[in-house]
Amino acid sequence: MFRDNTKVIKIGxxxxxxxxxILIQSMTNTKTEDVEATVNQIKELEAAGCDIIRCAVPTMEAAKALGKIKESINIPLVADIHFDYRLAIAAIENGADKIRINPGNIGDMDRVKAVVDVAKAKNIPIRVGVNSGSLEKHILDKYGKVTAEGIVESALDKVKTIEDLGYDNLVISIKSSDVMMCVKAHQLIAQKTNYPLHVGITESGTVTSGNIKSAIGLGLILNQGIGDTIRVSLTGNPVEEIKSAKLILKTLGLRKGGISVVSCPTCGRTQIDLIGLAGKVENMVTKYDDLNIKVAVMGCVVNGPGEAREADIGIAGGKGEGLLIKKGEIIKKVPENQLLDALEDELKNWRS
Known part of the structure; x- marks a missing residue:
């Protein structure tokens, strides 16, 4: 089912x-020129599970900062370039592991060739990125509006431009904020090329709306065997993008490891702050990516043990006290304020 015949591309x-x-990407929202702030954010993203990081390069100072940033991080660094071909060249010369460009806005063919020549000399992959908002006038005229077909045609035109310059170390990215258009575009392009595809729903919105759109869009695309890297684009802390991407991959069975948290939706029987507790558990378990288990968080000591039976371990809270549960069996009763610590102690012992 999955496209295992795609071209293999090395990125750092x-x-x-x-x-x-499938690898998870994110993008820093710091000023790239601020090396310390950018490195700190990348390290935070690394710790959360980010596999590849992209930084905006809007200035020559930002391009030159990439070298210093790379010295302090462990994951591949991608330079995001718009309009100025000189920034693409400088980014490569300063150690970028991949560059993201839209050849349509880099300039004339001489400028595109200049970028490709430097990338070729250092064997640095180029991500050809086309968004629904950047389609050329002749494509809009041909289809009458923005369409999945137009997005694909534009992307493949850009790919051919670079291939004609003698380079095929490429990754393709086609994005739209229209979820179903994005899905259709990926279905179409997967039939026409064997280059790896970076998948995401662009401008998807806030943490709430962006997660919903991304989960639907990425789920539909990935479940058809399409996609080699993903990004959940959110207006918020980029660490949230990593959490969401990991959960999407785990839910589809495309990534193993890490604790899966299930929790009840609360009802009138709930006598503890279940919403707050579930949030604390979800944050706490991110430290245990080496454990492939299910943790249940229940708000009722009456039904909790039964409802948590399918989980490896669970907690259920009551008025002033809580239960620690393994495979549906109560193993310990603790004061409510010690419930989270008791769960973490069990996870630590699980790891050892």
Whole structure:
């Protein structure tokens, strides 16, 4: 089902395509020129599970900062370039592991060739990125409006431009904020090329709306075997993008490991702050990515043990006290304020 015949592309110390695991990307929202702030954010994203990071390069100072940033991080660094071909060249020369460009806005063919020549000399992959908002006039005229077909045609035109310059170390990204248009575009392009695809729903919105759109869109695309890297684009802390991407991959069975948290929706029987407790549990378990288990958080000591039976371990809260549950069996009763610590102690012992 999955496209295991895609071209294998090396990005720094990572490999995508050819049936390799789907990798998670994010993008910093710091000023790239601020090396310390950017490195700190990348380290936070690394710790959360980010596999590849992209930084905006709007200035020559930002391009030059990439070298210093790379010295302090462990994941591949992608430079995001718009309009100025000189920034793309400088980014490569300062150590970018991949560059993201839209050849349509870089300039004339001489400028595109200049970028491709430098990328070729250093064997740095180019991500050809086309968004629904950046389609050329002749494509809009041809289809009458923005369409999935137009997005695909535009992207493949850009790919051919670079191929004609003698380079095929490429990744393709086609994005739209229209979820179903994005899904259709990926279905179409997957039939026409074997380059790896970076998948995401662009401008998807806030943490709430963006997660819903991304889960639907990425779910539909990935479940058809399409996609080699993903990004959940959210207007918020980029760490939230990593949490969401990991959960999407785990839910589809495309990534193993990490604790899965299930919790009840609360009802009138709930006598503890279940919403707050579930949030604390969800944050706490991110430290245990090496454990492939299910944790249940229940708000009722009456039904909790039974409802948590399918989980490896669970907690259920009552008035002033809580239960620790393994496979539906109560193993310990603790004061409510010690419930979270009791759960973490069990996880620590699980790891050891």
């Amino acid at each position: 110390n990572k490999v995508i395509g050819g049936g390799n695991p």
